[in-house]
Amino acid sequence: xxxxxxxxxxxxxxxxxxxxxxxxxxxxxxxxxxxxxxxxxxxxxxxxxxxxxxxxxxxxxxxxxxxxxxxxxxxxxxxxxxxxxxxxxxxxxxxxxxxxxxxxxxxxxxxxxxxxxxxxxxxxxxxxxxxxxxxxxxxxxxxxxxxxxxxxxxxxxxxxxxxxxxxxxxxxxxxxxxxxxxxxxxxxxxxxxxxxxxxxxxxxxxxxxxxxxxxxxxxxxxxxxxxxxxxxxxxxxxxxxxxxxxxxxxxxxxxxxxxxxxxxxxxxxxxxxxxxxxxxxxxxxxxxxxxxxxxxxxxxxxxxxxxxxxxxxxxxxxxxxxxxxxxxxxxxxxxxxxxxxxxxxxxxxxxxxxxxxxxxxxxxxxxxxxxxxxxxxxxxxxxxxxxxxxxxxxxxxxxxxxxxxxxxxxxxxxxxxxxxxxxxxxxxxxxxxxxxxxxxxxxxxxxxxxxxxxxxxxxxxxxxxxxxxxxxxxxxxxxxxxxxxxxxxxxxxxxxxxxxxxxxxxxx
Amino acid sequence: xxxxxxxxxxxxxxxxxxxxxxxxxxxxxxxxxxxxxxxxxxxxxxxxxxxxxxxxxxxxxxxxxxxxxxxxxxxxxxxxxxxxxxxxxxxxxxxxxxxxxxxxxxxxxxxxxxxxxxxxxxxxxxxxxxxxxxxxxxxxxxxxxxxxxxxxxxxxxxxxxxxxxxxxxxxxxxxxxxxxxxxxxxxxxxxxxxxxxxxxxxxxxxxxxxxxxxxxxxxxxxxxxxxxxxxxxxxxxxxxxxxxxxxxxx
Numbered sequence: 001x002x003x004x005x006x007x008x009x010x011x012x013x014x015x016x017x018x019x020x021x022x023x024x025x026x027x028x029x030x031x032x033x034x035x036x037x038x039x040x041x042x043x044x045x046x047x048x049x050x051x052x053x054x055x056x057x058x059x060x061x062x063x064x065x066x067x068x069x070x071x072x073x074x075x076x077x078x079x080x081x082x083x084x085x086x087x088x089x090x091x092x093x094x095x096x097x098x099x100x101x102x103x104x105x106x107x108x109x110x111x112x113x114x115x116x117x118x119x120x121x122x123x124x125x126x127x128x129x130x131x132x133x134x135x136x137x138x139x140x141x142x143x144x145x146x147x148x149x150x151x152x153x154x155x156x157x158x159x160x161x162x163x164x165x166x167x168x169x170x171x172x173x174x175x176x177x178x179x180x181x182x183x184x185x186x187x188x189x190x191x192x193x194x195x196x197x198x199x200x201x202x203x204x205x206x207x208x209x210x211x212x213x214x215x216x217x218x219x220x221x222x223x224x225x226x227x228x229x230x231x232x233x234x235x236x237x238x239x240x241x242x243x244x245x246x247x248x249x250x251x252x253x254x255x256x257x258x259x260x261x262x263x264x265x266x267x268x269x270x271x272x273x274x275x276x277x278x279x280x281x282x283x284x285x286x287x288x289x290x291x292x293x294x295x296x297x298x299x300x301x302x303x304x305x306x307x308x309x310x311x312x313x314x315x316x317x318x319x320x321x322x323x324x325x326x327x328x329x330x331x332x333x334x335x336x337x338x339x340x341x342x343x344x345x346x347x348x349x350x351x352x353x354x355x356x357x358x359x360x361x362x363x364x365x366x367x368x369x370x371x372x373x374x375x376x377x378x379x380x381x382x383x384x385x386x387x388x389x390x391x392x393x394x395x396x397x398x399x400x401x402x403x404x405x406x407x408x409x410x411x412x413x414x415x416x417x418x419x420x421x422x423x424x425x426x427x428x429x430x431x432x433x434x435x436x437x438x439x440x441x442x443x444x445x446x447x448x449x450x451x452x453x454x455x456x457x458x459x460x461x462x463x464x465x466x467x468x469x470x471x472x473x474x475x476x477x478x479x480x481x482x483x484x485x486x487x488x489x490x491x492x493x494x495x496x497x498x499x500x501x502x503x504x505x506x507x508x
Numbered sequence: 509x510x511x512x513x514x515x516x517x518x519x520x521x522x523x524x525x526x527x528x529x530x531x532x533x534x535x536x537x538x539x540x541x542x543x544x545x546x547x548x549x550x551x552x553x554x555x556x557x558x559x560x561x562x563x564x565x566x567x568x569x570x571x572x573x574x575x576x577x578x579x580x581x582x583x584x585x586x587x588x589x590x591x592x593x594x595x596x597x598x599x600x601x602x603x604x605x606x607x608x609x610x611x612x613x614x615x616x617x618x619x620x621x622x623x624x625x626x627x628x629x630x631x632x633x634x635x636x637x638x639x640x641x642x643x644x645x646x647x648x649x650x651x652x653x654x655x656x657x658x659x660x661x662x663x664x665x666x667x668x669x670x671x672x673x674x675x676x677x678x679x680x681x682x683x684x685x686x687x688x689x690x691x692x693x694x695x696x697x698x699x700x701x702x703x704x705x706x707x708x709x710x711x712x713x714x715x716x717x718x719x720x721x722x723x724x725x726x727x728x729x730x731x732x733x734x735x736x737x738x739x740x741x742x743x744x745x746x747x748x749x750x751x752x753x754x755x756x757x758x
Contacts, residue, residue: 364521470684473647
């Protein structure tokens with residue numbers, strides 16, 4: 001079954017690589033690209049002057065101190081090998097390559113979790129996860145959401161193998177893989193309590209409790225993968241924790257109201273999942289969650305199914321507390337969706353009267369997601385499912401239109417074609433780091449300048465956000481027109497609206 | 509039970525796919541917009557404005573070039589100062605503006621016309637004649653709607669001379685997201701007509717979307733038909749961008 005898992009993992013990574021070119025650079029990616037550049041400079045110093053590099057970790061690693069180093073180190077390493085040294089790949093693809101590997105790992109581990117039920121469930125589990133634009137989109141980004149989601153599943157698989165094994169190898173692997181998750185994102189802080197509770201519910205409780213201490217290996221991995229900790233580690237660890245304990249709340253539009261501060265609606269993450277994902281998948285995931293809960297209360301869950309329930313719940317729980325920052329759509333609790341997929345796959349297999357009809361019902365469940373990807377990709381943050389009424393329905397409900405500014409790729413060709421030399425463009429939510437990468441990647445002409453406000457610009461590419469509605473009248477006032485030149489309208493719903501000063505090429 | 513679940517899931521999947529595949533048939537095509545804009549161009553008159561409905565149908569701005577495009581979100585209570593005839597440009601599948609427009613006393617000026625998924629109908633607002641007091645050239649967003657209001661510094665007084673028609677209408681709010689800043693004191697607008705205190709409008713911090721554009725409607729005392737109106741804006745916190753609109757009506 002591992003061969004099948006490997007094949008699905010490779011297919012997933014390949015699918016991401018083949019469909020990434022059109023995916024815009026999200027705000028966060030801009031920061032991580034910059035971090036990766038700094039870390040790559042450190043890697044080169046490490047190769048030429050190791051002692052100097054070890055002495056200067058703070059200089060190179062202080063940027064983006066709020067996230068551990070591993071994924072960004074991998075982005076940097078990938079860029080060093082595939083772009084700086086070999087010139088084999090363009091910058092962004094090289095940075096994103098490790099993210100595709102994590103997407104592949106997620107498929108691999110979901111397949112293994114599904115395989116404990118049946119071969120069909122092994123195939124369906126990763127397919128169910130990826131056949132939705134809301135998840136598929138995130139698989140492309142040089143960010144941490146899919147990596148931590150993959151490790152959420154990976155730690156689960158490693159834990160199950162460790163507690164079932166009599167040898168030390170799987171236990172050491174479990175300690176290592178938990179360390180990797182810790183070195184990817186702070187979500188991993190929640191895993192030890194989940195595993196402890198899981199251990200307490202198991203018949204082989206003692207064995208599990210004796211496996212848990214292997215988690216103490218994890219700080220070594222964190223320390224090794226995050227050179228920022230090599231000097232003054234306590235201060236840096238404090239800064240890491242403090243950043244997330246006091247994280248800012250970004251505005252988020254939800255049923256016609258902009259949510260700005262706690263308390264947030266308790267069912268917010270479940271409702272957003274239900275509206276963003278394709279309806280048949282929502283139904284199936286809900287059934288999987290209910291099946292696991294019923295199994296739990298009837299004490300009929302195997303250790304693995306119990307763990308899947310615990311991990312899914314733990315991925316979701318912080319966002320039910322009503323105080324955790326809720327921005328970012330479904331990306332922060334992707335582990336919830338992922339860990340329900342093996343059970344959902346098993347349910348799908350169990351209700352099909354025959355193999356032929358399993359293909360039919362699987363197609364019925366997966367095709368709306370395939371359509372969503374074909375229809376919306378690469379504008380993944382704008383995707384909504386049938387329960388919302390697709391994108392126009394979500395606009396009608398007053399739901400967040402998009403986030404992260406990556407949809408601007410839709411209007412870059414127009415700007416390249418129409419902007420006179422040295423034009424100033426107000427890119428709104430596109431940060432300078434992402435703008436710089438668009439230029440470096442050849443997606444935006446190098447002479448087009450980054451303007452700080454509509455007043456200082458010749459063109460404005462406004463991203464439609466409820467909380468930024470003031471920019472549009474500001475642009476009208478500055479340009480003396482209310483008529484856009486072009487824009488990205490998904491199913492008629494404005495996402496990016498481009499204005500041109502009257503008289504400029506492309507102006508209406 | 510399993511058989512039922514199988515067929516239910518199959519139906520759910522097929523229905524979802526059908527919904528997705530037919531989505532474009534429920535939405536306007538470029539030709540529909542162009543045709544509608546052409547009709548508006550041919551029939552536009554003084555005091556006309558287009559109201560899109562639902563408010564997210566702002567794709568219309570790409571096409572409608574003969575009159576202002578308004579995206580008011582509360583059709584019953586929107587002011588539409590100076591608008592005589594309102595062209596409702598709507599996507600009926602996503603909401604028909606008729607009920608709200610009738611509720612505010614508007615009457616249809618013609619029969620609704622269809623352009624694919626779009627509907628166009630003109631409405632007489634029967635609004636009284638108005639005289640604008642504040643600057644109407646610039647627009648600012650207050651409570652997520654673009655308003656023709658004049659930005660004022662808190663702590664300043666705006667004095668304007670204009671026709672003293674029967675009623676004075678004052679609207680005010682904080683521009684952008686600063687309206688929601690927690691813990692901020694209210695802003696008070698003291699209104700004077702001909703030097704005499706007339707009324708005061710309180711603009712508290714906006715707690716719920718849709719309540720940030722505050723209203724004051726007050727009869728103008730009899731006297732000189734051309735009068736000086738003053739608006740003194742006060743608050744303990746003066747750092748917020750504030751916007752005020754004022755007009756008188758018969």
